[in-house]
Amino acid sequence: MSATRLARAAKPFGRSLTCLNSSGKQRFSTSAIPRTSTSGSSEQPRQASVWSYSGVMAVAATAGLFGWGMSEFRHGSLPKTMLFDSLYAYPRYASMHEMEQALREIRQEIGGAEDIISTDPDDLHAHGYSEWSTSNPEGLPVAVTYPRSTEQVSTIARICHKYRVPIIPYSGGSSLEGNFSAPFGGISVDFAYMDRIVQFNKNDMDVVVQPSIGWQDLNEQLAKMESGLFFPIDPGPSAKIGGMIGTNCSGTNAVKYGTMKDWVINLTVVLADGTVIKTRRRPRKSSAGYNLNGLFVGSEGTLGLVTEATLKLAVIPEEFSVAVVTFPSIRDAASAAAEVMQTGIPVAAMEIMDEVQMKVVNMGGATAPRVWKEMPTLFFKFSGTKAGVRENIGLVQKITKANKGSNFEFAKDAREQKLLWSARKESLWSMLALRKEGEEVWSTDVAVPFSRLADIIEVSKKEMDELGLFASILGHIGDGNFHESIIYNRRDKAEVKKVEACVKNMVKRALEMEGTCTGEHSIGWGKKESLLWEVGEDTLGVMRAIKMALDPNWIMNPGKIFDRQS
CATH class of the missing domain: 3.30.465.10 (Uridine Diphospho-n-acetylenolpyruvylglucosamine Reductase; domain 3)
Incomplete structure (x- = not known):
């Protein structure tokens, strides 16, 4: 549910924002809660919202409940006849009254001196929806808590366990597979104040x-x-x-x-x-x-x-050096990377970016006035002793030359090293900046053994190019891990369908090559089906048994990694 839709739905509920103070009265303003940016810095507090506490609670709870029912329906966990008549039985989460009571008890036990709970609609939206993730199930948290200590987190968990309120952890909010979404409503636990x-x-x-x-x-x-x-x-x-x-x-x-x-x-x-x-x-x-x-x-x-x-x-190593080398094709670059690893040369980092990503670097201007060739490129970072760095550069140069690589282009100083590496690391954000109205970036990853790296990258690149969209390959090729990033129009159902098919094909291809559906983004909400393909139902059964032993009420970030079975 977008912020606009949420605001529209809540208009009938009133204009004063309140929350529960230590005496149980609804008198808590969210205006004192600072907004924490992704870099960890706090912005100035906003003006208090004009929403009523009961209005926000009703809309968020309804969104969470409806989102849970629809998500289970879509994933096949609920037959059509069970969509609404079994919501509380499978699993049974807190009712509206119980959620209010849980928040009241959290406020009473932790104390009223700190602004511990927010029901501000912007906070709810920010903690249930990610602009850089394509995995955004309907539903928002009912409230966001801001604990300051392990003891306060323990209090929140104990009370949520008592009332069966879902708990969703939140730190940087930069995950790509819907890892912090709130499909069943519940309480988001934001660790913004625990950053020391x-x-x-x-x-x-x-x-x-x-x-x-x-x-x-x-x-x-x-x-x-x-x-x-x-x-x-x-x-x-x-x-x-x-x-x-x-x-x-x-x-x-x-x-x-x-x-x-x-x-x-x-x-x-x-x-x-x-x-x-x-x-x-x-x-x-x-x-x-x-x-x-x-x-x-x-x-x-x-x-x-x-x-x-x-x-x-x-x-910290004594010496650093950063260099790039271009190749005529993505396969040549991947073959060179695999050979570097198979030879055992201790590079500090080795990244791949196709010609589209190199164009993004130049368009972003992060390394201006320097402009890089818009060709498939390997980024190398060397570190260690001065003698060791020189030796490793020489060994890698021989391998890249044998795989049709160009001459090395080195960052000329520490500043350019940092800028060049930052351009690589901020590639997703650079692509996000290129979006037009209605567009999103689908970014996901897989990993395969070194011997299959060139094969999967070549085939995946070809399929992406055939989409006719702004799409690129990049990744941590030194450990067999690479990413696809595709800009698409979320309003065009046909376009969404073909992008989704492209991503699924990449995952299936990786699994056929004895790889994994995710090298570092994890499963979240978005790759549950892929996990089943990868490990099978028996292995998932072991994972479910572990979760049931530690979380019998299924309240800890529910809907992520795998679904509960009836």
Whole structure:
């Protein structure tokens, strides 16, 4: 439901915005809640909304309830005769009255001194709809909570568990598969105020952080402390640690440093009933019991809410160098990348961008006045000792030349290195800036073994070009992971259908090549069918059993990864 449609639906409900204070009276204004941008900075508070609390609650709850029924109907989980008469039984979530009571109890237990709850329509929309995701089921959260501590998150979870209110975690909001959508309504838990470094252990090369600190902000603070250390996992610029843990993301540095799961030492997690656990202690290795880190990393908040994480840090390399090399075809570029990996050359990062993406870089002007050739291109980052960097550059140059690559073009200084790499990392945002009225960007990813990389990229590129749309391929080719990004008109049903078919073909192709339906975006709402294709019903059954054991009421980010079975 768009903000316009939501506003239109709520007009009859009144003009004064109130909420529940510590005495249970509806007297809470949202005007004091700062808006947190994707970079983590706070904007000035807005004027209080003119909506009534009951009006917003009614519209959001109705949207959530209807969205749940329709989503289950569309996915085949409900027969037509069950669409409305079994909503409360499968599964039974809180009624309108129970949601109001849950919010009242949250306010009473946490106290009225802090602006902990928002029912502002803009907040609800921002926490249930993503402009850069094509996976946006109908439905919005009924309220957004802004906890400041693990204890407050525990209180929220315990009360939501009592009343069966869905809980949806939210940190950076940059996910691409509808990971933070609210198809069943419920409460969004926004960690915007939990964005601090809790403890820095320089000698142990680790750091304890809260979930809403961005990886870039973390590295900036480590640099200001002159620590000589950094956190190497680098997805999109606006990503926060909580979301990075939830999706087991990676980024451009994955070829050298691995993915998020490789850098988590331990987690503090609030379970569905409010119980607080710690997955491990602080040593970098342990064989004590089950690997709970592996269970919660990548679970997208469906098993618990991460409120603190202890992360490993790496030493900042002595030398960096960034270069690009162009190729006559996308297959030549992919073949060169596969050979670099098969040869075992320790590049720090290796990215691929087709001619369309290179055009986007030039149009964006991020590296102006320098203009890059609009051809299939590999980006290389080299790091290490000065001698090691020189040696690795020479080895890679030989491989790229043998695969029809041009001469290396190096960034001339540290500033241009940063600009060039930023242009690569902000490619999705650059494409979003090119949209016209009614257009969206469908961006999704797969990963395959190195030996099949050139095959899948060549075929996928050909199919995308045949769409006749502004479409491109890019990705972390060093670990077999690449993305398709397609601009399409969401109002043109035929266009949407053919783009959807193209994306599904890419996924099926990857699975046929023993790959995965998602290398780093995770499953969310959008790729549940793909997950079934990949692992099968028996494996999904094991996942459901784990979720049922930890979340028997199915309130933790419901509708993500897989659906509940009757």
